[in-house]
Amino acid sequence: MSIASLQYLCNGQFSLQRSTFSSLKKVHIAAFLSTFQWPNPQLAYTDKMIYESGLNLLAQGCPSRDNTTVPAQWLRIAYHDMSTHDVDDGTGGLDASIQFELDRPQNIGQGMFDSLNDFRNFLFAAPFFGMADTIALGAVLAVAGCGGPLIPFSAGRVDATEAGPATVPEPQQDLASHTEAFRHQGFTPTEMIGLVACGHTLGGVRQVDFPLVVTDTEVDVQTFDTTTNFDNIVVSEYLQNTTQNILVVGPNVTTRSDFRIFSSDGNVTMQSFLSSDTFNETCGNLIERMINTVPSGVTLARAISEPFNYVVSEPLFSYRNGAMSMATTLRIVNISDNPSRTVNMLWADRQGSSCPSSGCTSPSTGSLQASLGIFGGIQGLTADRYTFNATINATTSISKFWFEINENDGSDPIVVDNGGSGFVIGQDSVFIDNGRSKFVFLTVSEISYQRLVVAVRGDTSSSVSITTFDPHSDASTPPYLPTIMTTNLPLDDSNPVEGGYTFFTANVTGTVTFLNISGNVGDVSYAQENFDMTVVDFPFAPISQ
Numbered sequence: 001m002s003i004a005s006l007q008y009l010c011n012g013q014f015s016l017q018r019s020t021f022s023s024l025k026k027v028h029i030a031a032f033l034s035t036f037q038w039p040n041p042q043l044a045y046t047d048k049m050i051y052e053s054g055l056n057l058l059a060q061g062c063p064s065r066d067n068t069t070v071p072a073q074w075l076r077i078a079y080h081d082m083s084t085h086d087v088d089d090g091t092g093g094l095d096a097s098i099q100f101e102l103d104r105p106q107n108i109g110q111g112m113f114d115s116l117n118d119f120r121n122f123l124f125a126a127p128f129f130g131m132a133d134t135i136a137l138g139a140v141l142a143v144a145g146c147g148g149p150l151i152p153f154s155a156g157r158v159d160a161t162e163a164g165p166a167t168v169p170e171p172q173q174d175l176a177s178h179t180e181a182f183r184h185q186g187f188t189p190t191e192m193i194g195l196v197a198c199g200h201t202l203g204g205v206r207q208v209d210f211p212l213v214v215t216d217t218e219v220d221v222q223t224f225d226t227t228t229n230f231d232n233i234v235v236s237e238y239l240q241n242t243t244q245n246i247l248v249v250g251p252n253v254t255t256r257s258d259f260r261i262f263s264s265d266g267n268v269t270m271q272s273f274l275s276s277d278t279f280n281e282t283c284g285n286l287i288e289r290m291i292n293t294v295p296s297g298v299t300l301a302r303a304i305s306e307p308f309n310y311v312v313s314e315p316l317f318s319y320r321n322g323a324m325s326m327a328t329t330l331r332i333v334n335i336s337d338n339p340s341r342t343v344n345m346l347w348a349d350r351q352g353s354s355c356p357s358s359g360c361t362s363p364s365t366g367s368l369q370a371s372l373g374i375f376g377g378i379q380g381l382t383a384d385r386y387t388f389n390a391t392i393n394a395t396t397s398i399s400k401f402w403f404e405i406n407e408n409d410g411s412d413p414i415v416v417d418n419g420g421s422g423f424v425i426g427q428d429s430v431f432i433d434n435g436r437s438k439f440v441f442l443t444v445s446e447i448s449y450q451r452l453v454v455a456v457r458g459d460t461s462s463s464v465s466i467t468t469f470d471p472h473s474d475a476s477t478p479p480y481l482p483t484i485m486t487t488n489l490p491l492d493d494s495n496p497v498e499g500g501y502t503f504f505t506a507n508v509t510g511t512v513t514f515l516n517i518s519g520n521v522g523d524v525s526y527a528q529e530n531f532d533m534t535v536v537d538f539p540f541a542p543i544s545q
């Protein structure tokens with residue numbers, strides 16, 4: 001393995017990739033690393049959502065809320081959302097249709113509203129990561145946050161635009177109805193026992209919502225077992241007849257649905273769950289299948305079960321006084337402390353004449369530790385994010401970039417070059433100018449917005465439009481739907497033509513997560529899809545208004 005690099009892809013395959021920048025002295029991505037071909041906004045963003053999103057904070061440590069736990073509420077909503085699946089015709093599944101189904105008695109509960117509120121408040125929905133993906137991620141973080149198994153996560157669900165059928169099982173239904181409901185959802189009778197036991201290790205039944213189940217009005221929430229954690233205590237207490245699970249021992253025999261389900265095979269499955277390994281493994285598999293149950297036309301992206309070793313953030317360009325700057329970051333997983341380490345960004349110019357053949361070089365401007373959330377904590381992983389801000393000759397520009405990590409201890413540098421191709425800058429003619437755009441804050445009205453400036457290499461006859469994806473919803477109750485808007489940009493009076501660049505501008509809300517840019521210069525059209533607004537670093541511009 002000299003100049004070829006062995007890459008371990010998360011889908012379990014190994015691939016050999018040859019590098020254009022390789023030299024015998026340099027070692028390519030070490031070995032057994034998880035990686036993906038950049039750009040892939042969906043995979044990069046999914047990694048970020050699993051490992052670095054604020055949702056981690058809400059689920060970490062299985063925190064209490066409303067006399068139950070946040071994770072219990074998140075796991076329940078995921079199951080209810082998925083329950084619309086019909087295995088016979090391939091419709092329904094985890095598609096956020098729950099947002100349109102909250103008026104049904106089967107979906108009663110403050111937890112449903114609280115969960116959707118949690119999910120929308122983080123404002124991280126993207127064109128390729130909607131509410132359904134967020135609900136599914138919520139289930140994964142809920143289980144892990146309460147000490148349960150780590151479930152691989154894939155994005156790519158499609159949000160429904162209307163309610164699905166009312167097929168969520170209810171406690172007063174008989175065993176045959178439940179068995180048929182789970183068959184419809186794609187689960188065997190044994191899997192039904194498993195999925196219910198796995199679900200009912202968290203949380204409990206709320207008296208006000210289910211007064212016929214919890215008859216004691218002194219009780220707010222009757223929890224299914226005596227622990228808050230995701231564990232098999234719900235099983236052992238059931239088998240030892242010490243259970244407080246009201247769906248097993250409740251005063252109303254009709255609503256003892258867990259008893260009917262758990263005992264439906266003579267307790268064989270429940271006995272097997274006395275092994276916590278079996279319980280955790282079965283729950284991990286069943287809940288993974290549950291969240292991956294989607295309508296038949298929907299294909300999920302690759303599953304992520306470990307952070308990608310190297311993640312590059314959206315390159316941010318700016319043009320001023322004949323020079324271009326490019327800012328980006330490189331997240332590196334599990335890198336040891338080494339004050340002598342240097343991490344450089346290298347690039348090739350567009351004509352191949354300005355930079356030396358080894359590439360132009362700019363050193364990292366600093367590094368920060370990145371928290372890897374609940375999963376990272378359990379997996380014992382840490383990460384550092386190196387920042388770069390390179391000055392680039394605007395005439396010869398940049399065609400691709402890559403990185404070199406040098407421990408300066410005699411070992412060979414590691415080249416991070418996207419499997420050999422480098423991180424390719426498709427076009428440099430139309431881009432959001434990160435230095436000229438502003439984060440505007442009106443100090444009197446306390447309104448903020450982003451004043452985008454788009455640079456176009458062309459004259460004033462050029463044109464630009466943007467399509468913004470804004471997950472923020474003003475609605476006071478679900479459904480919380482994103483706003484997608486296309487705007488044609490006027491010329492920017494405050495940024496006159498300079499160095500062959502013409503500037504256009506638009507004000508967009510601070511909650512836009514992604515946008516597509518399309519520009520026309522003469523007869524040529526340029527496009528950039530899924531520009532990541534969540535990483536922009538626009539100068540702060542307070543205005544007293």
Ligand code: HEM
Nearest residue numbers: 068072075076079109111169170171195199203204205206
């Ligand atoms: C026959 C099937 C099922 C029935 C009849 C049933 C019924 C119920 C009922 C009546 C509650 C109380 C809800 C509340 O008061 O807010 C509940 C809670 C819960 N269920 Fe189920 N359930 C079933 C299956 C499942 C499955 C498959 C899962 C997930 C894998 C699940 C997860 C949960 C969770 C986590 C809670 C606690 C919610 C909280 O504490 O806020 N359930 N279930």
